[in-house]
Amino acid sequence: MKQCPVCGQLNEDRSPACPRCGTVFPPPAPSGPPAFLPRPAAPLPPMPRKVFTWMDVSTVLGFVSSVLGYFFASVLLLPLGLAASILGFRGDRTRGLAVAGIVVSAIGILIKIMAILDELALLPHWFTNGVW
Numbered sequence: 629m630k631q632c633p634v635c636g637q638l639n640e641d642r643s644p645a646c647p648r649c650g651t652v653f654p655p656p657a658p659s660g661p662p663a664f665l666p667r668p669a670a671p672l673p674p675m676p677r678k679v680f681t682w683m684d685v686s687t688v689l690g691f692v693s694s695v696l697g698y699f700f701a702s703v704l705l706l707p708l709g710l711a712a713s714i715l716g717f718r719g720d721r722t723r724g725l726a727v728a729g730i731v732v733s734a735i736g737i738l739i740k741i742m743a744i745l746d747e748l749a750l751l752p753h754w755f756t757n758g759v760w
């Protein structure tokens with residue numbers, strides 16, 4: 629076994645690159661005359677994928693904030709959830725949750741705006757009231 633110098637993952641001695649972080653290992657030192665010509669360097673693996681990015685954090689926080697905004701401090705949490713979800717959408721791993729956060733917070737903001745306008749008596753009740 630050999631240990632990846634970047635992420636510390638233990639890997640097979642023969643593996644050319646770390647499967648966890650994508651770091652390419654140097655080839656093992658030759659221990660005698662080579663029996664055949666060394667092969668050309670293997671093509672580099674695709675871009676190493678980070679396990680966890682700040683965009684994922686933003687997505688999760690945005691979704692939680694969007695849902696909590698329905699119950700507490702909606703004026704603060706709903707716009708925060710919308711912004712964090714939009715930021716998180718730029719990451720490619722948790723896009724579904726980011727979309728959910730955007731939808732949930734956008735609907736909440738609309739409801740809140742309607743409620744505020746209703747409270748200020750700027751809109752007739754038949755316009756702001758729901759079905760029930």
Ligand SMILES: [Zn+2]
Nearest residue numbers: 632635646649
């Ligand atoms: Zn690694």
